[in-house]
Amino acid sequence: MKFSRLGLTLAVTVLSLDFSARADLKLPAIFGDNMVLQQQQSVPVWGWAAPGAAVTVKFSGQTRSTRADATGQWRVKLDPLKASSAPQSLVIEADGTKTFTNILVGEVWLASGQSNMEKPIGKQPGQKPVFNAETELAAASFPNLRIFLVEKNLSATPLDDLQKFQGWQACDSNALDRIHFSAAAYFFGREIHTNLNVPVGLIESSWGGTRIEPWTPPAGFESVPALAKLAAPVAAGTNKISNRQPTVLYNAMIAPIAGFALRGALWYQGESNLGDTNYDAKMSALVGGWRTLWHEGNFPFYFVQIAPYRYLKDEAKYSPDTDSLPPFWLQQSQAARQIKNTGMAVTTDLVDDLNNIHPRNKQEVGHRLALLARHQTYGQKSLVSSGPAFRKMKLTENKAVLKFDHADGGLVSRDNQPLTWFTIAGADGKFVPADAKIVDDTVEVSAAGVEKPVAVRFAWNQIAQPNLANRAGLPAEPFRTDAPNAAWK
Numbered sequence: 014m015k016f017s018r019l020g021l022t023l024a025v026t027v028l029s030l031d032f033s034a035r036a037d038l039k040l041p042a043i044f045g046d047n048m049v050l051q052q053q054q055s056v057p058v059w060g061w062a063a064p065g066a067a068v069t070v071k072f073s074g075q076t077r078s079t080r081a082d083a084t085g086q087w088r089v090k091l092d093p094l095k096a097s098s099a100p101q102s103l104v105i106e107a108d109g110t111k112t113f114t115n116i117l118v119g120e121v122w123l124a125s126g127q128s129n130m131e132k133p134i135g136k137q138p139g140q141k142p143v144f145n146a147e148t149e150l151a152a153a154s155f156p157n158l159r160i161f162l163v164e165k166n167l168s169a170t171p172l173d174d175l176q177k178f179q180g181w182q183a184c185d186s187n188a189l190d191r192i193h194f195s196a197a198a199y200f201f202g203r204e205i206h207t208n209l210n211v212p213v214g215l216i217e218s219s220w221g222g223t224r225i226e227p228w229t230p231p232a233g234f235e236s237v238p239a240l241a242k243l244a245a246p247v248a249a250g251t252n253k254i255s256n257r258q259p260t261v262l263y264n265a266m267i268a269p270i271a272g273f274a275l276r277g278a279l280w281y282q283g284e285s286n287l288g289d290t291n292y293d294a295k296m297s298a299l300v301g302g303w304r305t306l307w308h309e310g311n312f313p314f315y316f317v318q319i320a321p322y323r324y325l326k327d328e329a330k331y332s333p334d335t336d337s338l339p340p341f342w343l344q345q346s347q348a349a350r351q352i353k354n355t356g357m358a359v360t361t362d363l364v365d366d367l368n369n370i371h372p373r374n375k376q377e378v379g380h381r382l383a384l385l386a387r388h389q390t391y392g393q394k395s396l397v398s399s400g401p402a403f404r405k406m407k408l409t410e411n412k413a414v415l416k417f418d419h420a421d422g423g424l425v426s427r428d429n430q431p432l433t434w435f436t437i438a439g440a441d442g443k444f445v446p447a448d449a450k451i452v453d454d455t456v457e458v459s460a461a462g463v464e465k466p467v468a469v470r471f472a473w474n475q476i477a478q479p480n481l482a483n484r485a486g487l488p489a490e491p492f493r494t495d496a497p498n499a500a501w502k
Contacts, residue, residue, distance in 0.1 A: 200379025233302020
């Protein structure tokens with residue numbers, strides 16, 4: 014085969030450019046100036062260089078060396094680091110040198126989900142604002158709280174790096190407002206930062222209106238036999254996929270950061286999966302899948318129970334028999350009980366507009382997530398982090414006596430009014446409004462005409478905003494004492 018001089022020159026140039034591109038030292042986008050590295054555990058650092066190139070990583074007095082493999086990939090692990098607010102540099106040397114500056118060491122959390130996680134502080138419309146957004150933004154100057162936003166993207170296959178993102182930056186009012194960073198995540202991170210007095214890094218990767226399946230990796234689906242078919246590859250080509258297809262958000266917005274050392278994850282999602290009868294299994298797939306990819310064991314995973322909302326607007330057509338929200342709440346509660354090292358923040362008391370699917374008080378949402386982390390992850394055991402959760406029922410004559418976990422300090426009515434949203438049924442399975450009262454550490458439930466009760470339901474309505482709480486002010490979880498597959502509804 015003969016080449017012209019021009020053709021040979023072009024071929025050599027193309028080969029040279031291709032080799033140069035592959036030879037360039039590169040790290041994933043999640044590494045950058047101003048980042049926070051996780052304390053007290055091994056910290057992976059990885060990237061790409063020329064195949065076979067010697068790579069050296071230096072940070073905080075540690076030096077780690079390796080060689081890029083035949084595809085140019087390399088990885089090292091730093092030994093556990095001590096928390097530090099003193100800015101440091103991460104230096105990576107190969108054929109070239111990369112230096113990242115102003116790096117802190119502390120606690121790193123990943124926040125994900127749909128619009129209730131995505132919502133920024135923003136303005137709080139209405140006659141009585143939940144909190145003053147302008148004041149909160151003006152006061153949001155925390156140089157040692159760092160934020161990173163993964164921007165929306167889809168992929169049919171797992172990407173090795175982010176394509177759209179807003180890099181690490183110190184938290185202040187301009188940064189929060191400019192990139193529209195998650196309010197729930199910010200308020201969580203602020204409390205962890207100020208309470209533990211260590212730097213905190215927050216990574217947000219969320220997308221409004223999305224289901225749980227697109228965020229779940231194939232490994233997660235494969236770990237739950239009933240969901241294994243969802244692990245099938247997605248048809249290639251972004252013009253053929255949507256943000257509702259399994260794995261496509263994981264592929265583009267989670268896979269590229271998987272392995273970046275973190276303490277745990279926050280999750281606020283579920284509205285788009287309302288009506289699913291196996292959401293608890295899908296939560297197991299999501300959590301298990303992420304944990305498998307991070308290789309950090311059963312890291313903490315805290316999530317928010319979706320709030321009351323008038324899904325069915327026509328009250329004349331409403332029936333508790335067909336209400337899909339309470340059974341969904343039950344699945345979320347089941348997930349919290351069945352999946353190790355998780356916790357759920359209940360929000361039935363945080364809604365000021367039942368026609369708004371986005372409760373405005375993200376400040377309290379962040380606080381309740383932080384309570385879970387402070388209690389379960391950071392060992393502040395004297396802290397009350399959960400509201401009352403139904404434990405067992407005892408039937409005596411014409412009443413049901415209910416016992417609760419997390420009744421710390423005793424049970425209370427948070428508005429000092431009679432307890433609301435209890436219903437009770439006899440052998441006929443017909444639930445009727447009930448009288449409920451606190452007696453010592455129990456709730457006694459009864460109703461005229463129900464002489465031999467067999468079951469109780471609490472907050473079994475899409476707009477239920479019950480007043481049962483513990484003395485810490487945390488609301489009770491919705492529940493039912495009858496089995497989900499019982500003859501009565």
